[in-house]
Amino acid sequence: MDQQTIRKAGLKVTLPRMKILEILEENAQRHMTAEDVYKELLLRDEEIGLATVYRVLTQFEAAGLAERHHFEGGQAVFELNRGEHHDHIVCLTCGKVEEFMDETIEKCQAKIAKKHGFTIADHSLILYGECNNPKCPNRPK
Amino acid sequence: MDQQTIRKAGLKVTLPRMKILEILEENAQRHMTAEDVYKELLLRDEEIGLATVYRVLTQFEAAGLAERHHFEGGQAVFELNRGEHHDHIVCLTCGKVEEFMDETIEKCQAKIAKKHGFTIADHSLILYGECNNPKCPNRPK
DNA sequence: AATAGAAATGAGAAGCTTACGCATTGGCGT
């Protein structure tokens, strides 16, 4: 239950948090901007302000419930933390995002960190290119 | 000579472009924000506006003379393109940046792109962590 | 169930980085 999820994250159970978590869950295959979430709330006639959306997403991130990624271009995107780490490939034309995880790359990163004396807390790996999908150039928005 | 560099990039040789290129060269070991470059210009009593700094840096990037990176946090940073690709490790405490290039990772990326049917144009790999340098916590700025 | 205290929210304004508009200046080919 969402309530448990939020409570376990150390957050008070409030209507905005419930609704936002719900939206992220229902769009688990997407990577949503704060604005995307806000628009979805409007569609559902929820009276939740954009500031609250940003606040809640940031709290979810801090609590480890969600992840924030900065793909090229303006807005940050969010997705629920599914427990398993992954990185992203983004199509520069249509914006399509695919996910991957490569054990070899992850191991190399650890090795590199060690060589430089760093203790790695996190990393960001994003591949940019063209998806080559026949109907790609129909870039949304 | 800087003039040749700028001309070969297809850009008119102007004082702002010369000065900015000069600053980037003299700080080749750093990763400078537009503001950093601007402050450096002020120190040298150059009457160059911040808008011009942003414009020129963007032109340098488009011309392949410079690269722009988005490390965590606010500003983008710039560095001259030294011809050889590299990625970055950033200390979350002191802001120190180290560079690396791992052939294995690069190859894996190509493989992953292929598997997903993407044509990769570019990529961004940034490791975040702690540098473990004894005098690290003296975070600048 | 009612109450009180603390935390969260909504709305708007502010902050920060970056881009833009336009009058003026300045390279550069002639």
Added chain:
DNA sequence: ACGCCAATGCGTAAGCTTCTCATTTCTATT
């Protein structure tokens, strides 16, 4: 040296995100 078009400087605006603060909503406790 001249003149044209590009580039610049300044101020302003845009886009995204965070902040402020009066008001509302949780939650623990009666």
